[in-house]
Amino acid sequence: MSADTSSAPFSRAVVRAMQKLYPKALADNSWDNTGLLLEAPFDSSRRQTNTVLLAIDLTQAVADEAIAVKSSIVVAYHPIIFRGLKSLTLENSQQKTLLRLASHGISVYSPHTAVDAAPGGLGDWLADIVTGTKTSYDASPSAAVTPALQSEGDQDPFVQPKGEATLSVQRPTFQLQHHPSQTTLRLSKDPPKTTLIPHTRRPIVPQSPEIKTHPGAGMGRVVEFKEAQALPALLDRIGKGLNNPKGFPIAIPQNAQIGDIEIRSVGICAGSGGSLLGNLDVDLLFTGEMSHHEALAAIEKGQVVISLFHSNSERGFLAEVLREQLEDTIEGEWQTIRDEEKGDETLKDALADDEFEVAVSEMDRDPYGIMVFKPQVEE
Incomplete structure (x- = not known):
C-alpha cells in the first residue's frame, strides 16, 4: 500500500484496535453508522503526532483541539455522518468540520452502538x-x-x-x-x-x-x-x-x-x-x-x-475505560504495523516513533448545563 493512498500508519493502528475491542458486528447496523467515517490521506511532509483524541461529539471545538495537537485520528463516539451526503461544503458546520480535519490529515472513527x-x-x-x-x-x-x-x-x-x-x-x-x-x-x-x-x-x-x-x-x-x-x-x-x-x-x-x-x-x-x-x-x-x-x-x-x-x-466512559483499553490494545497493533511496513522508505519517519498518546478531549461537553440559582436573601 503506497503512502499517498493510505491514512497515517498510526491511524490504521487505532482503527485495528477499535475493531478488535468493539467489532462493527456488535453495532445496531439497521440504523447506526459506525466505523471509519473519514480516512484522511497520509502526507509525509506534514508530520502529525501519534495521538488519538477521544470525544463523544465531534464539534468544531473538538476539531480545533485535534488540529492544535496534530492528532492522527479522532475517535468520536457519536457518528458525525448519519445519513448519506450529497455534497461537502463549508456552509454546513458538520461538513466544514470534516473538510478541515481531512485537510490536516486527521481521520475520524465512530464506534457508537458497538460500544x-x-x-x-x-x-x-x-x-x-x-x-x-x-x-x-x-x-x-x-x-x-x-x-x-x-x-x-x-x-x-x-x-x-x-x-x-x-x-x-x-x-x-x-x-x-x-x-x-x-x-x-x-x-x-x-x-x-x-x-x-x-x-x-x-x-x-x-x-x-x-x-x-x-x-x-x-x-x-x-x-x-x-x-x-x-x-x-x-x-x-x-x-x-x-x-x-x-x-x-x-x-x-x-x-x-x-x-x-x-x-x-x-x-x-x-x-x-x-x-x-x-x-x-x-x-x-x-x-x-x-x-x-x-x-x-x-x-x-x-x-x-x-x-x-x-x-x-456516556462521557465518563472515555476517561475511565476506553482510554486504558486503547492504550493496551494500540501498543500491539502499532508494533505490528511498524513491523509490516518497515521497508517503506516513505513511511520511515512515521514508523520510527514508537511512542503514542490516547488523549480525552477537554473541549467535549454536553450542550446542556445546569443553572444553579443562589437563594434570594431577604433584607
Missing part, C-alpha cells in the same frame, strides 16, 4: 456505577456508600418534614457538590470507595447471533439486586460514580417520597433510552434522556427515572 453492546462497554460501565463494581482500575472496593451528609440548617430533600402535607414535596432535588464545568464529568484514577452490591445483570436485547469473541454482548442492561436498595443510597452512589456533577433530573411517582422508595431492579441504557426501556418491568430506569411522555408513563406505572443528560451518560 453500547459490548461486554465491558458503556452499558456495563453504567451498571458498574449503580452496583459499585470495580471497572478498570486496580483499587479494591472498600467502604460502603452512604447518603450525602448535610448540616443542621439544610432541608433534607428525601424526608417529608413533620407536620407538612404529603403534596408539599412533589419535586425533590438531590443536590451534589458543585463543579464548575461539565468537562469534569468523568471518573478519576482514584475512584470513589464503594462496596459491591450483590446483583445479577443481563442485556436487555442479547446479541443475535452471538459473537464468540464477545460473549454476553447486547443492548442495554438489566440489574437485579439480591436485596432491595434504598433510593437515596443509590442516588449518592451514582453521583459519586460520576464524580459529583452539579445535579441530574429524577422523576418519581406522584405523592411518593424518595426516602421511602426501595429499588430491586434497574434498566440501563446510555444516551436516549426511551425506546429500549419503555416496556421493562423494573423499578428504576437509568439513562441519558427520556421524552416528557416517556417519563410520565414510567412514573404512572410506579417507576423511578434518572436521566443524566444524553452525553453525560
Whole structure:
C-alpha cells in the first residue's frame, strides 16, 4: 500500500484496535453508522503526532483541539455522518468540520452502538456505577456508600418534614457538590470507595447471533439486586460514580417520597433510552434522556427515572475505560504495523516513533448545563 493512498500508519493502528475491542458486528447496523467515517490521506511532509483524541461529539471545538495537537485520528463516539451526503461544503458546520480535519490529515472513527453492546462497554460501565463494581482500575472496593451528609440548617430533600402535607414535596432535588464545568464529568484514577452490591445483570436485547469473541454482548442492561436498595443510597452512589456533577433530573411517582422508595431492579441504557426501556418491568430506569411522555408513563406505572443528560451518560466512559483499553490494545497493533511496513522508505519517519498518546478531549461537553440559582436573601 503506497503512502499517498493510505491514512497515517498510526491511524490504521487505532482503527485495528477499535475493531478488535468493539467489532462493527456488535453495532445496531439497521440504523447506526459506525466505523471509519473519514480516512484522511497520509502526507509525509506534514508530520502529525501519534495521538488519538477521544470525544463523544465531534464539534468544531473538538476539531480545533485535534488540529492544535496534530492528532492522527479522532475517535468520536457519536457518528458525525448519519445519513448519506450529497455534497461537502463549508456552509454546513458538520461538513466544514470534516473538510478541515481531512485537510490536516486527521481521520475520524465512530464506534457508537458497538460500544453500547459490548461486554465491558458503556452499558456495563453504567451498571458498574449503580452496583459499585470495580471497572478498570486496580483499587479494591472498600467502604460502603452512604447518603450525602448535610448540616443542621439544610432541608433534607428525601424526608417529608413533620407536620407538612404529603403534596408539599412533589419535586425533590438531590443536590451534589458543585463543579464548575461539565468537562469534569468523568471518573478519576482514584475512584470513589464503594462496596459491591450483590446483583445479577443481563442485556436487555442479547446479541443475535452471538459473537464468540464477545460473549454476553447486547443492548442495554438489566440489574437485579439480591436485596432491595434504598433510593437515596443509590442516588449518592451514582453521583459519586460520576464524580459529583452539579445535579441530574429524577422523576418519581406522584405523592411518593424518595426516602421511602426501595429499588430491586434497574434498566440501563446510555444516551436516549426511551425506546429500549419503555416496556421493562423494573423499578428504576437509568439513562441519558427520556421524552416528557416517556417519563410520565414510567412514573404512572410506579417507576423511578434518572436521566443524566444524553452525553453525560456516556462521557465518563472515555476517561475511565476506553482510554486504558486503547492504550493496551494500540501498543500491539502499532508494533505490528511498524513491523509490516518497515521497508517503506516513505513511511520511515512515521514508523520510527514508537511512542503514542490516547488523549480525552477537554473541549467535549454536553450542550446542556445546569443553572444553579443562589437563594434570594431577604433584607
